[in-house]
Amino acid sequence: xxxxxxxxxxxxxxxxxxxxxxxxxxxxxxxxxxxxxxxxxxxxxxxxxxxxxxxxxxxxxxxxxxxxxxxxxxxxxxxxxxxxxxxxxxxxxxxxxxxxxxxxxxxxxxxxxxxxxxxxxxxxxxxxxxxxxxxxxxxxxxxxxxxxxxxxxxxxxxxxxxxxxxxxxxxxxxxxxxxxxxxxxxxxxxxxxxxxxxxxxxxxxxxxxxxxxxxxxxxxxxxxxxxxxxxxxxxxxxxxxxxxxxxxxxxxxxxxxxxxxxxxxxxxxxx
Numbered sequence: 001x002x003x004x005x006x007x008x009x010x011x012x013x014x015x016x017x018x019x020x021x022x023x024x025x026x027x028x029x030x031x032x033x034x035x036x037x038x039x040x041x042x043x044x045x046x047x048x049x050x051x052x053x054x055x056x057x058x059x060x061x062x063x064x065x066x067x068x069x070x071x072x073x074x075x076x077x078x079x080x081x082x083x084x085x086x087x088x089x090x091x092x093x094x095x096x097x098x099x100x101x102x103x104x105x106x107x108x109x110x111x112x113x114x115x116x117x118x119x120x121x122x123x124x125x126x127x128x129x130x131x132x133x134x135x136x137x138x139x140x141x142x143x144x145x146x147x148x149x150x151x152x153x154x155x156x157x158x159x160x161x162x163x164x165x166x167x168x169x170x171x172x173x174x175x176x177x178x179x180x181x182x183x184x185x186x187x188x189x190x191x192x193x194x195x196x197x198x199x200x201x202x203x204x205x206x207x208x209x210x211x212x213x214x215x216x217x218x219x220x221x222x223x224x225x226x227x228x229x230x231x232x233x234x235x236x237x238x239x240x241x242x243x244x245x246x247x248x249x250x251x252x253x254x255x256x257x258x259x260x261x262x263x264x265x266x267x268x269x270x271x
Contacts, residue, residue, distance in 0.1 A: 005117075005125035010132065013098060017091050021137060024087040025144035031078045032145065035071055036154035071156025075145055076236035079166060080227070082206075088137055089202060092174050095133055096181035097194035099126040100264065104189045123264050127257055130178040138171030161239040169235040169242075172249035176226055177202070179256030186260040186267070202226075226252065 078084060103109035112122060142163035149158055181198045188194050205225035212218040212228075222228045229245040 002121055002125050002128060005122065006128045006132070009095075009099060009125060009129045013094060016094065017133070020087050020091045021140050024084060024137070025140050027081075027083055027087070028078055028141045028144040029148040031075055032071075032148035032152040032154050035074055035156070036152045071154060072158045072162055072236050073233055075158060076166065076232040078145075079141060079170060079232040079236075080230055084141065085206075085227075088170070088174060089177060089198075091137060092130075092133060092178045093181050093195060093198045096126075096130065096178050096185050097191040097198070099129065099182065100185040100260075101188040101194045102185075102191040105191065119265050120261075123261050126182065130182060130257075131175070134171045134174035134178060137174055138167045138169075141170060142167040158236075159239060162236050165235040165239045165241055166232060169230065169232065169245060169249075172241065172246055172253070173226065173230050175253035176229075176249040176256070177253075179253030179260070181256070183256040183260035183263070186263040 100109065103112075109122075113119070145158075146160070146163055177198070180201075181194060184197050185194045188197075206227050208218050208221050209225040209227035212222040226249070229248045231242045231245045234242045234245070
């Protein structure tokens, strides 16, 4: 029963999800061409060196960073770029908002509960769908980057293991955001409320992560931001998911999913 429910959930909003994924892939496909046009690692280091120190901090890049990490380090920055994050988070939050709150608002969920389907099956279908979305979007960006590297052939090298580690980190990040959003969705009765709550937290969390290095008062709050654990350069350069990032993102997503289930199993849904 869970498989058919999962298929139905994934079919809803499929066109929009696919468009978001294609936009994300196009963004990552172009990055190797940009690196090549700038002259590879040496050209990138020269360009970054011309930026004011504050801009280097905001961009999370420095001449030393580019010199040490090369092409892999530059490409890793594309995976915490606002454009990439907006496309990824739009897909994850859009799905989780529709999955429960949206179906409560439309009455579809109450209708499903009137059938011989357990609440656990309904909820697990949503969790499985979230896992599949996290996997697909986690792989899409690195696959597009590899395709761009093959076509552009910029100076420098990036191993498949580095891209796989980055893909795993993106999956965990999507899982953590999705788990929290699913929890909020289980508490809500409209898609808009879930989107507004999730967007509000993510905007504040991104602001804290980006400006913590420039404004010391924000530094103690940085661990509360999920973006602080999205260590794309660490995963890409070391070809492994940082242990602390993996644990935090995995646990946060699991806590959100479990909390969502505790709410979902006790909540009354009016037909």
